[in-house]
Every structure is written in structure tokens, then in C-alpha cells.
Amino acid sequence: MKQRIQDKFKELFGQGGHLYASAGRINLIGEHTDYNGGYVFPGAIDKQLMAQIAPNGTDKVRAFSLDYNEMCEFGLNEEDKPAKAWACYIFGVCRETLKRGGKVEGFDTVFAGDVPLGAGLSSSAALESCFAYAIDTINGNGFDRFELAKIGQSTEHNYCGVNCGIMDQFASCFGKAGCLIRLNCKTLEYKYFPFDPEKAGYRLVLVDSCVKHELASSAYNKRRASCENAAAAIRKNHPEVEFLSDAKRLWLEEVREEIPEEDFLRAEYVIGEVQRVLDVCDALERNDYETAGEMMYQTHFGLSRLYEVSCEELDFLNKLARKMDVTGSRVMGGGFGGCTINLIKKELYDDFVKAATEQFTAKFGHAPKIYDVVISDGARMVE
Ligand code: ADP
Ligand code: MG
Secondary structure, eight states: OHHHHHHHHHHHHOSOOEEEEEEEEEEOSOOSOGGGTOEEOEEEEEEEEEEEEEEOSSSEEEEEETTTTEEEEEESSGGGOOSSHHHHHHHHHHHHHHHTTOOOOOEEEEEEEOSOTTSSSOHHHHHHHHHHHHHHHHHTOOOOHHHHHHHHHHHHHHHSOOOOOSHHHHHHHHOBTTEEEEEETTTOOEEEEEOOGGGGTEEEEEEEEEEEOTTHHHHHHHHHHHHHHHHHHHHHHOTTOSSGGGOOHHHHHHTTTTSOHHHHHHHHHHHHHHHHHHHHHHHHHTTOHHHHHHHHHHHHHIIIIISOOOOHHHHHHHHHHHHTTOSEEEEOSSSSEEEEEEEEEGGGHHHHHHHHHHHHHHHHSSOOEEEEEOBOOOSEEOO
């Protein structure tokens, strides 16, 4: 990828510039916790976006996407928003940097990536973080990594029509090889935890069901409403409960008769999930991948039966993982489709991937996609 990018850059713009990169992400555990003020536990992966970038002495950006084989040129003023969707991410990062008082010179760039698009690995955050970091470095703006993550998030909100949380950009900007990062979504405090499954004899593999069921966005809003309703009921007894993640299991029990059964189950999942993130962090500090894996299964159970955001394809993959002694497996992301994330002993890897591919294809009529992931560095200058 690096060579292709640099060759194309030379052809289009000549010598010069530097190579920057950022990464997609996984989230080991901590699902549907972000909007409840709880923890998420992401890490950057070895699926990346890379860009060769050089200032061009103008007030224009000339960007070439190798993956789309398209060129796009745009100015840096608000009215210069490009028509191409991919270019809006770069334009948005420029605009959000300027809005924060940063300097942005025009530049030339050629970029490419191997984060699969729309698979739940956040290729868009990789793109934003790479450019946010590069533009910051080139112009000497000195924003901290949190600000760079927010530049990416605001780009999604203001220029790409996606109302996302901070996790994806946070993981891309803060990612470190061999570490996952526990982020408290309420306080934005974060802490690195060692995560190097390869060293302990495990691998991390995603199985992409390649389905996306319609329900997703309306169900998402309903889940949020249930959580807020449960939190409000608990707050009457315990005023310190700002978000559902602040509540204890016992406090939920106190309001069981006051709230709809459905809201109770949703809240039960969330409160359990917040605790599971903490338990996994403790386990990883002891290098205990078996406990971490067991928690992933519990999360899947909760997402499937209590939160009800799984689907037939994902439950099928989870059940197969359990049957084959995979250490941990759960649906990753919002649900109703997308990937399962699997923590698996190295010696079981080949059999599992083969069985998942064959049995899923036989049942659902299309093959799943397999992504091996290794926890890697996030936004950085490569050379
Ligand atoms: P994801 O879940 O992967 O973040 P999104 O729909 O949020 O999916 O973002 C995907 C979009 O990001 C693509 O449609 C494209 O506009 C842009 N993008 C991501 N990676 C690349 C790339 N390598 N080259 C060009 N555009 C990219
Ligand atoms: Mg995205």
C-alpha cells in the first residue's frame, strides 16, 4: 500500500511530503454503554489508512483517492464543500481545524486504506484521524489528541451527516500496539490496559455476517429511551444517578414494578455491561484471557436476550463459536448485523474459520468475511 501511494504521489505531484497513517478500531467489550455514560474498551487495529501529504503553497487541497481512483480539488472556505463523499471527510477535518483556531495550508495528497468500509471497523474515523493528525503536525498547531479526535467527530456531525459518539475517533487517535483503552464516556478519563493475545497464544478474528437489518436506527432510539426511562425512575430514589451507568443493580431492582418490563431488561443489560468492562480490565491485568472471553459471551447473551439487538445470523455465529470452544465471542457494534468479534486459541483458528465460513454459507446463502486483527498504533507519522 505504501509503495502504491508513494508511486502515485510522485506521478501526480512529484517529490516531497511525508507519509501519515491512522487505524480502524475494534471494541472488545462495552457495547451500548457510551450513551449511558459507561465504559467502552476499544483499540486501534492493523487495518489502516495511509496518506502521503505535502503542502503545496496554495489555499487549495488536491486529493487523490487510490481506492476510488478519483481526484478531488477543493478550497478551504465553508462554501467550498466538495461533492464527493470521501472528500468531505478531508474537507471537514480542515474546516474543524480552522474553526478551532488552527492553521491549515493547502496541500496535495494521495491516500489509500485497507479498513473495510462500512463493516463496523470505522474506516471513516481512520480517514479523519489520519488527516487531523497530519494537518496538525504540518501546520504546527499543537492540538492534543483529544482535540484531534473531536475534530474527527465534529467532521462526521457537520460534514458527513453522522451523529456519532467519540469512541471511534478516540481509538484511532490514542491507539497503541499491545494495548486497549478503557474510556469513561461520562468523564472522558481513559486508561491503557495490556492486550497482546498473540503473546498468550490467542488471536482476534472478526466474522462479518455481511448483513444489516433495517431495524437498526429506530431500535437504537427506542433503546436509548428505555435507558433514560429506567435511569429517571432510579434517580427518584438516588439523585446521584445522572446516567444509567451510575446505578447499582440493587437500585434497578427497587423500581422493577414501576417501569415496563422491557425497560427493566434493557437497564439490566447496561448495568451488567458496565461491570463486565471493569471485570475484563482486571482479568487482562492478570493476563487472564479466559475470563475476558467468558465476559464476551455474557455480553452477547445480554445483547441478544435482554437488549435484543442481535439477529439470527449473529446468534448463529456466536453459538458456533461456543460449540467450537472459542474463548470469547460476541456481536460487536450497534447490532442487527455486522461482525462478531472472537478471541480464539491459535490452534483452533483454522478449524473455526473453516466451519464458520462453511456452515454460515450453507445456512444463509452467502459467505461471511473474515478479518484478522492485531492491536496496533493509531494516528502517527510513518516517514
Ligand atoms: P465505517 O463503519 O467503515 O466507518 P462509514 O460509512 O462511516 O463506514 O465510512 C465509510 C466512508 O468513509 C466511505 O464511504 C468513504 O467515503 C470514506 N472512506 C473510508 N475509507 C476510505 C478510503 N480508503 N478511501 C476513500 N474513502 C474512504
Ligand atoms: Mg464510520
